[in-house]
Amino acid sequence: MRFEGTADYVATEDLMIAVNAAIRLERPLLVKGEPGTGKTELARQVADALGLRLIEWHVKSTTRAQQGLYEYDAVSRLRDSQLGDERVADVCNYIRRGKLWDAFEAPEKVVLLIDEIDKADIEFPNDLLQELDRMEFHVYETGETVAARQRPIVIITSNNEKELPDAFLRRCFFHFIAFPDAETMARIIDVHFPDVKHELVRAALTRFYELRETPGLKKKPSTSEALDWIRLLMADDVDPATLRADAKHAIPPLHGALLKNEQDVHLFERLAFMARRQG
Template identity: 55%
Template sequence: MNTTFQGSKDYVASDELMRSVNIAIALQKPLLIKGEPGTGKTMLAEAISAALGKKLIIWNIKSTTKAQDGLYVYDVVQRLYDSQFGNEGVDDIKKYVKLGKLGEAFSGDEQVILLIDEIDKADLEFPNDLLWELDKMEFYIPETKETVKAKQRPIVIITSNAEKELPDAFLRRCIFHYIEFPNEEQMREIIAVHYQDIEEHLLQQVMDTFYWIRDLYNIQKKPSTSEVIDWIQALVLGGIDPEKIKTKVPFAGVLLKKNEDIDTMRRYLK
């Protein structure tokens, strides 16, 4: 089976990014991906999964997520309920232990891709709480007195929007890559994946306007790759004259999501 990532037909990856992916796989270390929203961090894991033909397991991190959630959950409430009603098998604790996403990745017979998405949303202790498990690829379940050890070491992709700094001890265990926002040439390649037959004049007007907006002073939330792709679709569906794109910026709400940013843009249009 192929173990070298060379991009995919649906994901435009730079040479440097592909090298980072392959180094992380070779060194068996987590790959930490940072970059502003909309630069394709989450989609990278999907592309690696598709290119290598491996199952993708996604662990979406929230502000309330604890490291324990990814290992296993012991449903003591269900066991208590079953014992009160005399249900069979109450003594079998294994029935009440459910593996989390990390446990699922460890227990598979084949190597999988594990995406730990937006790790910086959790509290500061969350990354440190995973150090042993990501290093040793195992964890202990005291309720059953069993150790869950990875049958096949998963390929771990971790994304961060840089909302908060990650601990140094965690960073030392990762291969790091920052996805730069695409320049116009790269953006054209990305757009070509979604719109193979886009008219050149329309595309150039879109590119000029999109990067002009991103460069405006005081824009709080710059439009991202996913938003320019949606904007193109809106322009095409709306039958907008390409000549009006730069002067009127139709459907600005597809690109900009804050009133203040739309007002800033309109001041420069006058």
Template identity: 55%
Template sequence: MMSEQFISTNDYVASEQLMASVNVAIALKKPLLIKGEPGTGKTMLAQAVANSLGKKLIIWNIKSTTKAQDGLYMYDTIQRLYDGQFGEAGVDDIAHYIKLGKLGEAFESDEQVILLIDEIDKADLEFPNDLLWELDQMEFYIYETKRTVKAKQRPIVIITSNAEKELPDAFLRRCIFHYIDFPDEVLMEEIVRTHYPDVEDKLLKNAMDVFYQIRSLRDIRKKPSTSELIDWINALQIGGIPAEDIRAKLPFVGVVVKKDEDLETVRTKLD
């Protein structure tokens, strides 16, 4: 029996399958690896889980230059050298110059937290393997102070990937995996209405019809995402656009279509 259960929140609508994957990962105490095309709510999921369970969210944003060590701790040798030159007190205490990274911060927390490792595939190929021990054992060693940092409360780890690179098999074996499918029209309507509960039915239907038609066009290079549909509906409401003009005039279509060639394709094919 699982003691903690993630459910959809007022700001985030999750499918039954996604909620099940989150709750299984929590119960098995394994990282949850989330993939899906951009704009399907991968990053927002971590905030939704934190809100649902009433826990703090710690975000580790991964870049191409990020190393696993960055998430553990940093030894600020430059600051220590600077302080030594000016005779600052405590310069002999190396611990004073150790700064924990996001993983270390999650381990040191007295309360269980949600740790989001966002866009792990942006880093080099060795990055996921370099985290295997820490994510398995929930601890790491600080050589400068000879101290082991062990998780006081095992964090709930959510990892996102845009599938830019293949992740190592050894890493995948340690994760619960879930692919967020693009929402169908029923789920999409529910998602939109969480943001704009008073949106006019006809405006929503017409906007969604055009949106899904654009996504279905074979020559579209960048398919519009959920977040872009939400922004578009907001723009249509603010602009006071009649529902019947949405298909005929494609008002504010630049909110949804972001590439010149795609814009031309949309205007040609939906004309």
């Protein structure tokens, strides 16, 4: 069982090595990188390439680790007992399975995605240490132990918004997805837009990387934003010469796909104004 990329996802050699090492070690793969570099999509592509079902757990700021295991709805049980409902006799009627339970109970091997783990409380990763390490957990309300039938391939993503505990990191295989260079980005664009004009791609990528390297930029545009921009340039049939000509004196065309806050827009407006004055 080896991951070697897919026709729809450009995986670098070091990323494929990391995925296969995590599978071999049977440890969670912790993937970090800038937003929009394909961390979440990696799990989907791994599942697709290996022919496995994908179970996705998208973490929010209010998510608790217990929700990934199960939740006991005591309020509903109390209400039903007051109404004389026969369901109250079986506590299992009030237990809702979480994503980890689904992955553990699956009869076949699955890929489990825990997406953006750094959004949750700092204790969230620690609360999952034993469950991810032993691949089992205890249900106190029923007294049963849920153990994984087949050890799932666990992929965990993080945008590096907060540091993760050392004890959690020790149990993971780590990989940082570096922002793709121009050559890799051209390959990614070719996968998504096979009919794009190569001259347009060269001109757009030159402008794109110049924009990313601008000092003072609050939010650098990501891979997904570059793809959106290329799509718009294709739809409007923008002349590549427009992107190359007088680049320092104007904001890029359709810049709303790249610049996502007013500070960065104002920054480029000022730079363009100063360049015109000096010219």
